[in-house]
Amino acid sequence: MNVVNIIRSKRDGQELSDADIDALVSAYTSGDVPDYQMAAFLMAAFKSGMTTHEMVALTRSMLHSGVVLDLSDLPGIKVDKHSTGGVGDKISIPLAAIVSACGVPVPMISGRGLGHTGGTLDKLESIPRFSTSMDIPAYRSQLADLGVVMIGQTDDIAPADKKIYALRDVTATVEFIPFIAASIMSKKLAEGIDALVLDVKFGAGAFMKQEQDARRLAETMVRLGEAFGTKTVALLTRMDTPLGAAVGNWVEVAESIDVLGGGGPPDVLALTLALAAEMIVLGGKAADVREAEHLARGVVESGAAMRRFEALVRAQGGDVDVVRHPDRRPGSAAVSEIRVPEGVGGYVTAIDAMAVGLASVALGAGRRRKEDAVDPVAGFTLLKKPGSVVQEGEVLALVHASLSSGEHVASAGADLLAAFSFGEAPGEAPPLIVDRLDATGWKRS
Amino acid sequence: MNVVNIIRSKRDGQELSDADIDALVSAYTSGDVPDYQMAAFLMAAFKSGMTTHEMVALTRSMLHSGVVLDLSDLPGIKVDKHSTGGVGDKISIPLAAIVSACGVPVPMISGRGLGHTGGTLDKLESIPRFSTSMDIPAYRSQLADLGVVMIGQTDDIAPADKKIYALRDVTATVEFIPFIAASIMSKKLAEGIDALVLDVKFGAGAFMKQEQDARRLAETMVRLGEAFGTKTVALLTRMDTPLGAAVGNWVEVAESIDVLGGGGPPDVLALTLALAAEMIVLGGKAADVREAEHLARGVVESGAAMRRFEALVRAQGGDVDVVRHPDRRPGSAAVSEIRVPEGVGGYVTAIDAMAVGLASVALGAGRRRKEDAVDPVAGFTLLKKPGSVVQEGEVLALVHASLSSGEHVASAGADLLAAFSFGEAPGEAPPLIVDRLDATGWKRS
Numbered sequence: 001m002n003v004v005n006i007i008r009s010k011r012d013g014q015e016l017s018d019a020d021i022d023a024l025v026s027a028y029t030s031g032d033v034p035d036y037q038m039a040a041f042l043m044a045a046f047k048s049g050m051t052t053h054e055m056v057a058l059t060r061s062m063l064h065s066g067v068v069l070d071l072s073d074l075p076g077i078k079v080d081k082h083s084t085g086g087v088g089d090k091i092s093i094p095l096a097a098i099v100s101a102c103g104v105p106v107p108m109i110s111g112r113g114l115g116h117t118g119g120t121l122d123k124l125e126s127i128p129r130f131s132t133s134m135d136i137p138a139y140r141s142q143l144a145d146l147g148v149v150m151i152g153q154t155d156d157i158a159p160a161d162k163k164i165y166a167l168r169d170v171t172a173t174v175e176f177i178p179f180i181a182a183s184i185m186s187k188k189l190a191e192g193i194d195a196l197v198l199d200v201k202f203g204a205g206a207f208m209k210q211e212q213d214a215r216r217l218a219e220t221m222v223r224l225g226e227a228f229g230t231k232t233v234a235l236l237t238r239m240d241t242p243l244g245a246a247v248g249n250w251v252e253v254a255e256s257i258d259v260l261g262g263g264g265p266p267d268v269l270a271l272t273l274a275l276a277a278e279m280i281v282l283g284g285k286a287a288d289v290r291e292a293e294h295l296a297r298g299v300v301e302s303g304a305a306m307r308r309f310e311a312l313v314r315a316q317g318g319d320v321d322v323v324r325h326p327d328r329r330p331g332s333a334a335v336s337e338i339r340v341p342e343g344v345g346g347y348v349t350a351i352d353a354m355a356v357g358l359a360s361v362a363l364g365a366g367r368r369r370k371e372d373a374v375d376p377v378a379g380f381t382l383l384k385k386p387g388s389v390v391q392e393g394e395v396l397a398l399v400h401a402s403l404s405s406g407e408h409v410a411s412a413g414a415d416l417l418a419a420f421s422f423g424e425a426p427g428e429a430p431p432l433i434v435d436r437l438d439a440t441g442w443k444r445s
Numbered sequence: 446m447n448v449v450n451i452i453r454s455k456r457d458g459q460e461l462s463d464a465d466i467d468a469l470v471s472a473y474t475s476g477d478v479p480d481y482q483m484a485a486f487l488m489a490a491f492k493s494g495m496t497t498h499e500m501v502a503l504t505r506s507m508l509h510s511g512v513v514l515d516l517s518d519l520p521g522i523k524v525d526k527h528s529t530g531g532v533g534d535k536i537s538i539p540l541a542a543i544v545s546a547c548g549v550p551v552p553m554i555s556g557r558g559l560g561h562t563g564g565t566l567d568k569l570e571s572i573p574r575f576s577t578s579m580d581i582p583a584y585r586s587q588l589a590d591l592g593v594v595m596i597g598q599t600d601d602i603a604p605a606d607k608k609i610y611a612l613r614d615v616t617a618t619v620e621f622i623p624f625i626a627a628s629i630m631s632k633k634l635a636e637g638i639d640a641l642v643l644d645v646k647f648g649a650g651a652f653m654k655q656e657q658d659a660r661r662l663a664e665t666m667v668r669l670g671e672a673f674g675t676k677t678v679a680l681l682t683r684m685d686t687p688l689g690a691a692v693g694n695w696v697e698v699a700e701s702i703d704v705l706g707g708g709g710p711p712d713v714l715a716l717t718l719a720l721a722a723e724m725i726v727l728g729g730k731a732a733d734v735r736e737a738e739h740l741a742r743g744v745v746e747s748g749a750a751m752r753r754f755e756a757l758v759r760a761q762g763g764d765v766d767v768v769r770h771p772d773r774r775p776g777s778a779a780v781s782e783i784r785v786p787e788g789v790g791g792y793v794t795a796i797d798a799m800a801v802g803l804a805s806v807a808l809g810a811g812r813r814r815k816e817d818a819v820d821p822v823a824g825f826t827l828l829k830k831p832g833s834v835v836q837e838g839e840v841l842a843l844v845h846a847s848l849s850s851g852e853h854v855a856s857a858g859a860d861l862l863a864a865f866s867f868g869e870a871p872g873e874a875p876p877l878i879v880d881r882l883d884a885t886g887w888k889r890s
Contacts, residue, residue: 007617011491036480040616043485046456047492171485172452 001027003037011044018057025061029160035167042164042173050178055220056227058178062186063228065160069107069136069192074144076105079279082188083199084217085117086206087357088242090252091199091272092120092150094259097309098276100148101299102292104283107143108150109157109191113366113374116205116357118252121152122366126249126376128329130318148312158186177213181220185228195231195282197275198222201239205353211236211434218437226439233278236435237271241386242353244268248365248379251400254326260306265385267432273297274433332377334398338413340390340422348388348396348420349427355419356380363401363412377402380416387426396420446472448482456489463502470506474605480612487609487618495623500665501672503623507631508673510605514552514581514637519589521550524724527633528644529662530562531651532802533687535697536644536717537565537595539704542754543721545593546744547737549728552588553595554602554636558811558819561650561802563694566597567811568701571694571821573774575763593757603631622658626665630673640676640727642720643667646684650798656681656879663882671884678723681880682716686831687798689713693810693824696845699771705751710830712877718742719878777822779843783858785835785867793833793841793865794872800864801825808846808857822847825861832871841865 001023009016024041027033050058071078079099083089096106110120110132121132132152134142142149155162161183168174188196198221201207202214218234225232244265246255258264259272277292286292299305314320322329360366364375381398384390399413435442446468454461469486472478495503516523524544528534541551555565555577566577577597579587587594600607606628613619633641643666646652647659663679670677689710691700703709704717722737731737744750759765767774805811809820826843829835844858880887 004615004617007488011488011617034480036484036612037616039481039484040488040618043452043456043488044492044617047489167481170449171482172449172456172489173485 003027003033007037007041007044010041010048013048015051016054016057018060021054021057022061025058025065025160029065029163038164038167039171039173042168042171042179045178046173046176052223052227055178055182055224059182059186059189059224059228062158062160062164062182063189066158066190067136067154067156068190071107071140071143071192074105074140076103076147077194077283078105078107078143078192079195079197079283080106080108080188080191080193081197081199081275081279082184084184084201084207084214086201086239086243087117087353087360088244088247088252089118090123090244090246090256091268091275093123093253093256094264094268094272094305094309095275095279096148096150097260097312098272098296098299098305099279099283100146101304101308102276102280102283102295103147103285104280105143106148106279107139107191107193108148109153109187110150111153114370116354116361116366118247118249118360118366120150122374123249123252124150124318126253127313128319128322130313131316134316142315146308146311146315148308150312150316153187157190161186177217177220180217181224185221185224189225189228189230193230195279196225196233197278197282198232198234199237199271199275200234201237203238203240203353205242205357206239215435215442222437222439231282232438233282234437235274235278235433236437237433238430239353241351242356242382243271245382245385246379247356247360247382248377248400249374250329250332250377251379251381257306257309257323257326260300260309262300271432329377331402332400334381335401336399336409336413337395338397338399338417340392340394340396341417342392344422345391346389346422346424347426348384348386348390349423349425350386350421351382352419352421356382356416359412359415359419362415363399363408375402387429390422448472448478452482452486452489455486455493458493460496461499461502463505466499466502467506470503470510470605474510474608483609483612484616484618487613487616487624490623491618491621497668497672500623500627500669504627504631504634504669504673507603507605507609507627508634511603511635512581512599512601513635514602516552516585516588516637519550519585521548521592522639522728523550523552523588523637524640524642524728525551525553525633525636525638526642526644526720526724527629529629529646529652529659531646531684531688532562532798532805533689533692533697534563535565535568535689535691535701536713536720538568538698538701539709539713539717539750539754540720540724541593541595542705542757543717543741543744543750544724544728545591546749546753547721547725547728547740548592548730549725550588551593551724552584552636552638553593554598554632555595556598559815560652561799561806561811563692563697563805563811565595567819568694568697569595569763571698572758573764573767575758576761579761587760591753591756591760593753595757595761598632602635606631622662622665625662626669630666630669634670634673634675638675640724641670641678642723642727643677643679644682644716644720645679646682648683648685648798650687650802651684660880660887667882667884676727677883678727679882680719680723680878681882682878683875684798686796687801687827688716690827690830691824692801692805692827693822693845694819695774695777695822696824696826702751702754702768702771705745705754707745716877774822776847777845779826780846781844781854781858782840783842783844783862785837785839785841786862787837789867790836791834791867791869792871793829793831793835794868794870795831795866796827797864797866801827801861804857804860804864807860808844808853820847829865832874835867
């Protein structure tokens, strides 16, 4: 392999061979190609673009850079879900329990919060003693016994992705759809799943601000999934307003428990059921999404989904008592109320998800740097959402935090209030789920 | 400075500010910006392009990354010449002596051979004991006393260029006109010259294969020179065939001595006089190139140019005796004759300069790697040039080498022969000097 020739070819817009891409990724992962050559390659690809063939080769090389799980000896069609990230996005938690309770095995490998978005791992770990790390044999055996397992990415899955991601972050090569898609899909495909449902978000609180970019990302990931024989469906969803009322870690788990109990905010329930229906169809437990959604509602109403969640918490060492009685969790009282300011009334017209996400990070619910710890009980409860009628002095939102740092709480509260817009009319309420994509194309199901 | 933002701006085709470019170059030179970020920047600029304003800023930052000589206290208009590199290009040697003998101070800082091309320093060092390294005070005082000095680039001139060039070489970002121009001009402008003549070559044996690219490079360098108040003239010249008969180090010095003695091959003489005339006009010693060329011919005929060259050799420690009697140089006998093959006759129609350059490197006259030593006497004498009538068995060329390695010599000889094309008609002889550019535009003078 001549690295300079590979970089030059990509620079000049030529299509690289599978062998070239694989040699480059392997040599970079092993340290034989230095960062500066990979950086030049990443920028050359960013600017020249990549063909589908090249993206498949890149994903394959990254996927095979570490352990590739094989779950084919376990019964059932294994289905996972991935979200491109948003604010208040706790969907994975009720979703995994519901889909698993419908008989579809769910092996879920999730990430931590980064930037303004939360992460499923941080949320699960707000359940006292819940462990998200597990070795591969334990992971397989929990999946076989319980039908659901939720852990973090291990170091031996797709190490090339980890190394390339860190380099992209410091070389202005993050926002490139082929790299984003290859990064997500290489990790997901290494899990040994049979099918995948993607929640691809766009809007103020998403990484993709433009709907068109989110559509392209969804198309790229569905194409990659199909190229590896993994059936992939994507829902295109709006992320302008935080999902649900809770933003944080423990507050989001508590809201997930509400959903499993048959309650919860309507947007969270709707998105959970829509994603669950896709997973249940892919898992072969229903003929269409209508039937699948009926099944999903059934396991919520019967309590089977809640029991599955409690079993998951128990299997992973978590405190089932606080799951049954969320108000018993230590240190989770609201510490401050945010009220509608003087002279303001009418309707909440918008809540800027990005601003809420950043305020929750500032409060301690998220990370400024990878190595930061998160405050499990820090977060917000949004008592009013766009369309709500509000009056001067009314409580808009609650601030939660374990820290008694008054300054922190006051400034996060001010930031949270600034995220609200008010008006005399309720404003439009555009649909949350905008479109649906599978291998046959776009079509709202 | 936020390096990622600078890379992102360039990636997205925005024009960078002078402050951003200067901060980036300074931080890279000092080691505060790592190679991988500079590599991403270089590729982003390569793909997005650079405006004239950005190129000026880049050149300024590189020029000021080290020592900037100030020769303004020395009398006269100091003029240097730079060639973009070719095969058999020994022009600097007779040129510096002729121009200096006409009263124009010539402070010349040259490079070593790289790739298939030779370097003036390697050629000068083939004169026994000739030294091309000197500290700045000695350089200034020789220029003041003698009117000519020829040394190599010191570590303290434009260190940013040295570091960036090494990175470009391994990241496929060499062939980009703004970088090539900034690299050449930053070094030349740091020399403290008042005016500059450029020999910009195109063709099989040049770095720019296409005339159009060489024109763009010339335009860019003239624009940069003018932006820094340094009058700059470029000649656009053809480099398909090696210049002159000699290709190597000592053989080229010997040919330069022939030119200074009033002889030498017609192409070498013509290009030397054309470049000399431009330098003499810029140096204020003639009103136009016609008058200047007359002056240049005069110092050759009078022997003043030869005496100036001998004085230069003496001042820099070289052996004046071998300059006066080139055949006395030890170890410089021809070791092999290359003959016209059986069944071949007619005319030489072409000699591929790139092939001759590579054969001379293989023989030891050039470097495969920067750290290689060169064989001072290795080289070729081309006894026949395009247009020459040849007969079967006639001697076409001589091979010189100090090594007695028969294999080396035989394979270089075979490669040299393969560089010749023969035909039944003499073929076309396109002009060597194609065009001329100054701040007012292109026009063959």
